[in-house]
Amino acid sequence: MQMNQPDLFDAPAPPLDDCATLLADLGEWVEHGWLRELDRSFALFLHELDPAAGAPLLLAAALASHQLGRGHVCLDLQAALADSPASLSLPPAHAADAAQAQFARTPSQWLQALRLDAWCAALRASRLCEAGPGQAPLVLQGPRLYLRRYWQHEREVRALVGSRLAPQPVAPAAHIRPVLDALFTAPQASRDTDWQKLACALALRQRFAIVTGGPGTGKTTTVVRLLALLQSMALQGGGAPLRIRLAAPTGKAAARLAESIRGALDRLPWDALPHGEALRPHVPSAATTLHRLLGSQPESRHFRHHAGNPLALDVLVVDEASMVDLEMMARLLQALQPQARLVLLGDKDQLASVEAGAVLGELCSRAQEGHYDAATVQWLQEAAGQQPPPALQDGAGQPLDQAIAMLRVSHRFTADSGIGQLAQAVNTGDGRAAQALWRAGLDDLRSCRLSQPPALLAQDAKLRALVLAERAAPFGHAHYLRRMHTTRPPDGAAPAAWDAWAGELLQALGRFQLLCALREGPWGVTGLNATVAELLREAGLLQGTQSWFAGRPVLVTRNDYGLSLMNGDVGLTLDLPAPEPGAPPVRRVAFPAGDGSGGVRWVLPARLQAVETVFAMTVHKSQGSEFEHAALVLPDQGNPVLTRELVYTGITRAKRWFTLVGSARAQGPVLAEAIGRRVLRASGLMA
Ligand SMILES: Nc1ncnc2c1ncn2[C@@H]1O[C@H](COP(=O)(O)OP(=O)(O)OP(=O)(O)O)[C@@H](O)[C@H]1O
Secondary structure, three states, X not given: OOOOOOOOOOOOOOOOOOHHHHHHHHHHHHHOOXXXXXXXXXXXXXXXXXXXXOHHHHHHHHHHHHHHHOOOOOEEHHHHHHOHHHHHOOOOHHHOOHHHHOOOOOHHHHHHOOOHHHHHXXXXXOOOEEOOOOOOOEEEEOOEEEEHHHHHHHHHHHHHHHOOOOOXXXXXXXXXXXXXXXXXXXXXXXXXXXXXXXXXXXXXXXXXXEEEEOOOOOHHHHHHHHHHHHHHHHHHOOOOOOOEEEEEOOHHHHHHHHHHHHHHHHHOOHHHOOOHHHHHHHOOOOEEEHHHHHOEOOOOOOEOOEOOEOOOOOEEEEOOHHHOOHHHHHHHHHOOOOOOEEEEXXXXXXXXXXXXXXXXXXXXXXXXXXXXXXXXXXHHHHHHOOOOOHHHEOOOOOOHHHHEEEEOOOOOOOOOOHHHHHHHHHHOOOHHHHHXXXXXXXXXEEEEEOOOOHHHHHHOHHHHXXXXXXXXXXXXXXXXXXXXXXXXXXXXXXXXHHHHHHHHHHHHHOOEEEEEOOOOOOOOHHHHHHHHHHHHHHOOOOOXXXXXXXXOEEEEOOOEOOOOEOOOOEEEEEEEOOOOOXXXXXXXXXXXXXXXXXXXXXXXXXXXXXXXXXXXXXXXXXXXXXXXXXXXXXXXXXXXXXXHHHHHHHHOOEEEEEEEEEOHHHHHHHHHHHHHOOOOOOOOOOO
């Protein structure tokens, strides 16, 4: 069904044979923010390459580029024709009334004039488009149109993952079984499936594995046991210890991985392993970012490590893999030696990467149902002494299915935990169950029902209570600011005392985070940053209105290798004592040292080129972080960016308390609509 535009029937059909008209229309759409300049430039570039290329091809090229900017790997021509608002977000949500834009022709009108077969035929007829390998800038596969680079990445990921799926067990099942039995003792008494044990056994079988699961399901616990076991097997064979590396997409996620790994190492029953505690030094806990691991180079998309200069490692664990985009996944796989093992950890239900692709989600699209074939079932029986439940067995399972383990029991959230139940309800699209949980009065679920209109948010008593959190818990913004004022060392204190103060404040800052679905507007990061700052100033917790003020929390928005700061790092602006009486205080931004030492690094504000205030952050940016108290703000109008994955990701950032912030409308119909909307990203990875 074509979506009707208000002006559809009054306007003449767009001239499909007239490139000049299309290029002029692209210009108009860019001017109104419907497309990016980049999208138009790409069409212009193709027009220059081949002036004979027709308007249908140039339109498809501009739209394929537009879709890349929205996280899609390709343009699904069929979906574009069927429903352009839904599949292309054209008209965009902020301009739903297309007539207001006063375009000569809207994208929908151009699409209305096209038919799928004719559009595909026009693309196939051009030398700018090929059906597979070649040099042409566009690739058409079925109804999917790619920019060649992304088609290539998708192909590489599929091939390189595929090449690692052949069973190549690290040791015979009979050798593995006693160690796994000793490491995973808990559910022996019960008849429940030990998913962690099965995950470990699955990951020992081939050179690629995914361990997916929701928060607290034991992904880290499992992978540490896996690494200890791999190392133990390597040493038993008399060989050198394996070179193991740990990585994550952002600095924040890498720091959190390192911390969780250290915790899991402390809990590991070393005695269960043939080498006991002697193995511990051979299981690393230091984690790095993928960019650092691969050796990013300034101003270049290329890395120091690639197929020609592979990474010197035997086992690579990548945490928060849902945040890894298609291009990064391709580069990562290319940089691995064929014999190296790759283990991806992540929550398949979280929001996908900001960049194009939803690789983990797509690879795990069948994980819920298992699809373990007879050979896998036999392997699991022999190596782990357990089988997956019959419902998850499938004689026709595919090779990829055999490499994926889904952990299904949360050890962080018990069955009666509100956060756990809410995450589950949202994840299964059960809006009624989600609403019922709010009414159940569970201690870890809070509601902040706003009653003021957007323009008067700073006067909303509920929002004020959330931000200032007079009671000790759940924490609000005021928590770290009160500590900043009350625990400040005396002016003559030693540098170590200032470091300790800053370190403690950074921890306090991380206990609470306001999360927004949107960037702009009163319900977005920009509006809420201003509103929260106003509330904190009124309460006397912040002083000064300059851009840099003591107590300003900042988020790094771009990697800065010179300062060793990564996109996603959070710092806190603090005033250190003046060097001499009467001089102004020395203003610095404290960042966690990031080396696992718990130390602090001080940076001059002026050196920070890409930072923003972070009283509120987008849910996207919060991925890879957790907070004792997370509060998710929903706008009071529906918006296509509000999806089930976004709400789920927001909820699962909370460890102890989750608060839903918004008007009655936001907490009712807007939430329900969001839970019902899935993120669908066009791609051919699993096609
Ligand atoms: N089998 C188990 N039995 C009891 N507790 C467990 C088990 N596995 C993990 N835990 C506990 O659950 C918590 C979460 O475990 P872990 O950090 O391994 O999970 P995760 O899936 O990596 O979590 P995250 O959501 O942080 O990614 C830890 O406190 C851990 O001790």
